Amino acid sequence: MIGLVKITMVKDTKVVSFINYKGGVGKTTLAVEISASLAKKGKDVLLIDLDPQTNATFYLMEEKDWNDWQENKGSLKDLFEAFMDGKSFDINKAINKDLNCSKYIPKLHLLPSHLELLFIDLELASKFGAKGMKSKSILRSALSKIKENYDYIIFDCPPNLNLVTQNSIVASNSIIIVAMPEYLSTIGIALIDRAIKNIEKEINDEIKSFGVVGTFKGPEIKGILFNRVRYVTGGTGYQEEVMERVRVDWSHLVFNTYVSQSDRIAQRGESKIPIAISGYAADKKYESQLRECAEEFLRRV
Ligand SMILES: Nc1ncnc2c1ncn2[C@@H]1O[C@H](COP(=O)(O)OP(=O)(O)OP(=O)(O)O)[C@@H](O)[C@H]1O
Ligand SMILES: [Mg+2]
Numbered sequence: 001m002i003g004l005v006k007i008t009m010v011k012d013t014k015v016v017s018f019i020n021y022k023g024g025v026g027k028t029t030l031a032v033e034i035s036a037s038l039a040k041k042g043k044d045v046l047l048i049d050l051d052p053q054t055n056a057t058f059y060l061m062e063e064k065d066w067n068d069w070q071e072n073k074g075s076l077k078d079l080f081e082a083f084m085d086g087k088s089f090d091i092n093k094a095i096n097k098d099l100n101c102s103k104y105i106p107k108l109h110l111l112p113s114h115l116e117l118l119f120i121d122l123e124l125a126s127k128f129g130a131k132g133m134k135s136k137s138i139l140r141s142a143l144s145k146i147k148e149n150y151d152y153i154i155f156d157c158p159p160n161l162n163l164v165t166q167n168s169i170v171a172s173n174s175i176i177i178v179a180m181p182e183y184l185s186t187i188g189i190a191l192i193d194r195a196i197k198n199i200e201k202e203i204n205d206e207i208k209s210f211g212v213v214g215t216f217k218g219p220e221i222k223g224i225l226f227n228r229v230r231y232v233t234g235g236t237g238y239q240e241e242v243m244e245r246v247r248v249d250w251s252h253l254v255f256n257t258y259v260s261q262s263d264r265i266a267q268r269g270e271s272k273i274p275i276a277i278s279g280y281a282a283d284k285k286y287e288s289q290l291r292e293c294a295e296e297f298l299r300r301v
Contacts (some may be wrong), residue, residue: 011044015153017141017172017219019192020022021160021212022185026227027178028055028268029265030293031156036101037294039108043151044093048139049113050076050168051142051158054243059269060099069096070114077114080164083138084127087157091124091142100272109150121162126277133170133206136199137295141173171200172219177253179246180228181239186246193221222300224250226258255300259290 016032020051028051035047038197049056050211057066069075074094081087096110128135145152155168179185200218207216226243247254259265264283268275276290 004172005224009056009150011148013147013150013153015155016167016174016222016301017155017157017165018099018176018178019157019165019168020178020185021159021161021165021188021192022179025178025180026081027159028059028227029268030152030155030176030178030227030259031291032056033265033274033276033295034297035152035154036105036107036276037290038152039105040277041294042107042297044107044109044149046111046146046153048076048111048115048153048168050164050272051113052115052118052157054115056150058157059274060101060108060110060272061096061112062075062100062272064262072136074186075112075114075117077117078210079119079142080117080120080124082143084123091146095146101274102256102276104232104273104277117164121164123180124163130163131202131262133203133227136166136203137168139167143171161192163263166195166199169196169219170203174222175219176222176301177224179224181226181242183242186242189224189246189250196221216243220255223255223297224245224253225255225297228261229258230261231268238277255293255296257289257296259271259293260287262286263267 018027020027025049031047035045039045047056054066061069074089075094078094079089079091092112094111096112097109099110101108124135147153155172157165157168163220173184175196179189196218200216202271203216207214229239231240233235241255264286265275275286276294278287
């Protein structure tokens with residue numbers, strides 16, 4: 001008799017942080033839209049909102065639904081609080097799989113944020129100290145329970161490099177830096193690179209001090225994606241100059257694709273349906289830009 005052999009396919013999950021500690025550059029917009037584009041392509045995607053501003057959350061959920069959700073199912077804030085209190089947390093229960101856009105892209109799931117996540121950085125630092133693995137590997141270990149359900153886990157980071165963002169760095173394999181073609185939005189690229197290396201060193205020093213064999217490998221910056229680009233027809237313009245400077249320093253990292261400045265994109269959050277799947281004729285240009293960005297994201301990450 002021939003026995004049945006059960007073959008289990010384990011997903012090679014890519015965990016990616018959308019980062020720039022400069023605010024308002026489009027981290028949330030592109031984390032949500034690229035997540036939606038990937039889900040539209042049939043990928044299983046979990047978007048995690050790490051920002052107490054809860055912008056990614058409200059891009060995809062009505063405020064009243066969020067209120068019920070965080071009260072009954074939990075949010076990212078509860079994950080960190082449970083860890084600090086030494087309690088268990090059901091991360092799967094807190095993931096919203098029934099979003100307004102789920103009828104079009106059921107493969108996009110969201111772990112919502114909470115305004116009180118604002119206090120978590122301070123609480124983590126006062127409880128475990130600002131340095132060391134304990135306060136920085138909480139997300140990484142929480143994700144190990146659900147990681148294999150997803151092809152991509154995408155973090156929408158807040159505009160800082162505090163402990164919650166450092167948790168996302170420790171949990172990620174890859175980093176995408178979202179930038180606007182403006183001086184102030186690009187000067188931080190080198191600092192993010194340095195921050196990743198510092199965290200890697202800090203954790204490896206700690207591992208070594210425990211006498212444990214092995215090393216921790218931090219995430220790699222896999223791309224710099226420009227948003228809110230206003231091309232001047234036939235000319236170069238200031239934005240082109242800034243992008244050129246970034247290409248000189250980080251040539252292999254700059255996305256060939258970019259996202260244009262557009263009111264259609266700015267208005268998107270209100271409808272709870274990402275532009276990447278809206279299907280409106282007026283969104284076509286941006287839908288195709290976002291699709292191209294998502295395709296380049298797949299090649300880079
Ligand atoms: N391509 C675009 N064209 C026009 N407006 C845009 C575009 N991308 C983002 N915006 C708008 O710019 C603002 C900032 O975008 P977003 O919230 O995505 O940035 P962020 O980097 O996540 O900000 P924060 O640092 O506060 O988290 C929002 O009002 C958003 O709607
Ligand atoms: Mg944001």
